[in-house]
Amino acid sequence: MIDWRRIDHVQVTIPSNAMDAAREFYGDVLGLTERDQPDSFGEGDTAWFRADDVEIHLAVEPSRERSRRHPAFEVTDVAAARAHLEAHDIETVEEPKIPGRERFSFRDPFDNRIELLQRA
Template structure:
């Protein structure tokens, strides 16, 4: 058995030629704080999200799949309005009792779910 303590980090990928655009999206639109990354990780950025990290790196081919990262937020309606003001693509999620949620697709094809516990 594995006893998980907490989520440490999530990794998402973008095409190499869009790395700087991704950095701007995640800092200026999403509002994440950049943090130092190890030198061996030559292409990409790391960010803080509450008490976990988001690792942004590059890949050549990125098909859209159902894989995603999910983050609990304090006001999912406000998050939706903020992302709508930046013309971000949304996906509606099936209803789960006790949760208000939606997913969005970042400009690089990554699916991210935001949820609020009711």
């Protein structure tokens, strides 16, 4: 059983030449606060914004074949959630480290990416 807590973030994808316009829209037009992202994500193809306690992550995705778009849900026990999914033969994938969060992702039967995480 998975003990769901809340949605943590949603990732939205944008074309490779749209980061400046995306920052203007999400920051200036929508009034969201851009925040620093972990060093493990590098520079240039992602930007993170905050709306209260939910984040919106923008990511460049030139190809739409296997999308990076996803919701991320906070759970109370990420290890138990992962074990539950793997017991049902669902493949799980390690994600880049984010300080203070343990996380992984998986694909639903329709190839939608879903991330589960637990805050430290």
